[in-house]
Amino acid sequence: MLKKPVIITAAIIIITAASIFIYRYQILQYTAESLIRKYLPAYVSIDTIKFDFTKSDIILTGFRMSNPPGFSNPNLIEINKITCHYALQGKNMLNGFVLSNPVLTDASLDIERLGDGRLNLFEAQSIMIKNPAASSKGNLEEEATPDKGKQEADKNAGVILPEVFTLKNAKMTFSDGMVGDRPHVISLENIDTVLTMKMNRQCTRVLSVTAVGGGNLMGDRAQSVRWTIGMDPTAQRLTMSNRFEVSGVFIPLFEPYYDKYSPLVFKSGRFSGLLIFDFDNGMIGSSDELHLSGVKFFVKPGYENATFWETTVPDLVKYFTSPYGDIIFDFKIKGDMADPKFYLGPKSKKAIVAMAIDKISEAMQKTAASGNGQGAKSDIEKAQDYIELFRGLIKK
Secondary structure (H helix, E strand, O other), rough: OOOHHHHHHHHHHHHHHHHHHOHHHHHHHHHHHHHHHHOOOOOOOOOOOEOOOOEEEEEEEEEEEEEEOOOOOOEEEEEEEEEEEEOOOOOOOOHHHEEEEEEEEEEEEEEEEEOOOOHHHHHHHHHHHHOOOOOOHHHHHOOOOHHHHHHHOOOOOEEOOOEEEEEEEEEEEEOOOOOOOOOOEEEEEEEEEEEEEOOOOOOOOOOEEEEEEEEEEEEOOEEEEEEEEEOOOOOOOEEEEEEEEEEEEEEHHHHHHHOOOOOOEEEEEEEEEEEEEEEOOEEEEEEEEEEEEEEEEOOEEEEOOOOOOOEEEHHHHHEEEEEOOOEEEEEEEEEEEOEEEEEOOOOHHHHHHHHHHHHHHHHHHHHHHHHHOHHHHHHHHHHHHHHHHHHHHHHH
């Protein structure tokens, strides 16, 4: 009589063990996915989480980070696919993961500045601080738990995030509502870059950011931008280093930013060169050289007779044009961001000096030809103006 229950019990045990063995990956998948979703903050969502247990990889699809309230798009960040390697912190998945070597494919970042100056990136940082994600070195250490033994056991549970991210075929869009009646949109596409981002123990504050990579403006392969960027977000005032190598960038794309300062309207033209912008606690040090090609422009109405560096714009362009037909302009920006000072670079100085010498010679020749009349005095005054211009450039 006892054999039957024993046989049934043994069969149940064997079937259960076999089921666990057969479906072990599904069980691990469910356990791991539940653990990851447990530590996601409310503003982050993921469509699917899959594990490749043979390679120790995690594959996430449909990653989204919500935009702060009041902005146009529902999401600040969208990533089609994330693949990263994982390692267990302890003996099993309940002890948490260490993630590494993440590759983000088809990511998009939508930066938006509203007409009142609100910027979604800054507001998203505030939301992250108020609603942090749990991590092995973060919230679990700070939670007040009456059961100290349980707290100590859980102290190492969670997900340790990586610091280095590889982005492939990413896109960044900047919509600026402060430069006109309607938002001005510029996109940087086909981005391949390596991003390093260090955060505090609670994953609520970014401590440093560096990025090395490149992409194309407006998705146009002819408009190339390469960059090396480093930023210290912990500084009280902007502290950041930027190196941009640009090639074939279409000048009119940036018209809303230079239009109110420029006496010219650019109908066409592209620029290439090296742009360096360094900020040290709000102090700017910039050294830049631009090569403008295929430029077509006209002088704005009202500026036809305006003078710049003692001459008209069309005459000035002549001295900045190289033998190859490119306009070369280099410059420096120094001082406090609130009141930066503009200086000419060595090549621009050379062009101005050449112009000053020609103008002085021209004025002196007119003086010699006209004798001591009223016209001679005017020509001498012009020559003196160019001499003062020359002196000022030498001093700088």
